[in-house]
Amino acid sequence: MSASLRSRGNVFAALALERAAERRDDAEWLAALRADARARYVVLNPDGRGLARADRGGLRMLEEAERRAYWPEAPVAFLGADDTASYFAVAATAVDADAAGATLQGRWMDLRAAGLGLPAFDAGLFAYARALLFWQTRVRYCGACGHATTLVSAGHKALCTNPDCRLEHFPRTDPAIIVIVGWRDACLLGRQPGWPEGRWSTLAGFVEPGESLEDAVRREVFEEAGVRVEESDYHSSQPWPFPASLMLGFSARAADPAIQVGPELAEARWFEVDDIVRGLADRSLVLPPPLSVSHRLIEHWLRETSGLELATLMHDEPWLKPKAP
Structure with missing residues (x-):
């Protein structure tokens, strides 16, 4: 068996997703994706747990109307797309997460449990969203000059707001x-x-x-x-x-x-x-x-x-x- 096939069998690795990195700065394209009925939002609460379906059969992904209703001000990051949907990550900080999860008929699940219990695609998408949102919380200030940063490129780049610096920060692994x-x-x-x-x-x-x-x-x-x-x-x-x-x-x-x-x-x-x-x-x-x-x-x-x-x-x-x- 090849190494690539072995990797696909590892938990969190089976994520067949087109990340479309070259289009992350295309605001019109991203807006059209979010306006499409196929847009889906992976929601994570502040402690890194993700919203899963109550039956644990997969992630409880939100449609755009649900996102606006529950977390209208929360930052949104583009994850990627496949033939069925475009996927975004939402950091749930605007309302009480437990109450919202219950109303949405979901349950908050930690990533380790998701890796063993959710379908491979959902577990991989959860892992991707968690890694990206965690990085965003650690790059609020520029490591070179200490000024605040702003997220650009659909959440995949942090730009220093100091005009004398303007350093670009990218997600680290x-x-x-x-x-x-x-x-x-x-x-x-x-x-x-x-x-x-x-x-x-x-x-x-x-x-x-x-x-x-x-x-x-x-x-x-x-x-x-x-x-x-x-x-x-x-x-x-x-x-x-x-x-x-x-x-x-x-x-x-x-x-x-x-x-x-x-x-x-x-x-x-x-x-x-x-x-x-x-x-x-x-x-x-x-x-x-x-x-x-x-x-x-x-x-x-x-x-x-x-x-x-x-x-x-x-x-x-x-x-x-x-x-x-």
């Missing part, structure tokens, strides 16, 4: 590598401090300035687990707007199995196939859910190493424990 490292018939997993006992995942970290993705893989694995990587191959990618990352998945091979745990991890160890099978069977092992590309990396390694399918072994033990009331 923070690249991060996430990697499954193999040694013979074992894979390397780690546990962060504070994680519940039995919870393990692949290693990950942000790419630093002046660093290739492969260099980041080598550095992060050595910093976190003291393991030296000799080869790595790209697996797939995943939008990860928590708040603004792009996860770049890799499979790698260790030069030797020596482990020296660094300060970022509580523990790291090699898992053979039998360790994973037994741990999942007796619930002593909790692996990341399908929400994360980490799950796909472990799935890929297990399939390539043993021919087993992770989906047939997983249990329903939650990766994230419910919050205490």
